[in-house]
Amino acid sequence: MKHYEIIRVREDGKVELPFEYAHELGLVKGAYFLVEIDTGSKEAHLERIALPGKRLLEVELVVEDRPGVLARVSGLFGRYGINILFSESEELKELDLAAIVAVLDVSNSRIPLEGLERELLKTDGVREVTLKNVE
Numbered sequence: 001m002k003h004y005e006i007i008r009v010r011e012d013g014k015v016e017l018p019f020e021y022a023h024e025l026g027l028v029k030g031a032y033f034l035v036e037i038d039t040g041s042k043e044a045h046l047e048r049i050a051l052p053g054k055r056l057l058e059v060e061l062v063v064e065d066r067p068g069v070l071a072r073v074s075g076l077f078g079r080y081g082i083n084i085l086f087s088e089s090e091e092l093k094e095l096d097l098a099a100i101v102a103v104l105d106v107s108n109s110r111i112p113l114e115g116l117e118r119e120l121l122k123t124d125g126v127r128e129v130t131l132k133n134v135e
Helices: 019-025 069-079 113-122
Strands: 032-038 043-050 056-064 083-092 097-105 126-134
Touching (some): 056 113, 069 097, 069 113
Antiparallel strands (some): 083 097
């Protein structure tokens, strides 16, 4: 259900939502949200991706744009107990490549980050890997 509220910015960049809506959205201390910002239209979209207590990792991949590559990458995450919370890909058509960004929950991962990076780079079709802890 959609609700509309007019709120006032308390301080540069800081807004406060009414408690009942914040609670329903899971806007609690330590929760993780993805904010999609469109400066052209002056709009922002907020989406909760994890409640407090998770260990998150942002992964950026450049992969060959062909069937099966994403399945191999997803399977690798599953084998090591890594949960995909969010992912988005973009075709780099002129290069026959694709860029993938994903946010992962590595709280129960059975592989260290260095090992994960090595395994991703060994995966058929993966060209580049960047891993970044989400604080």
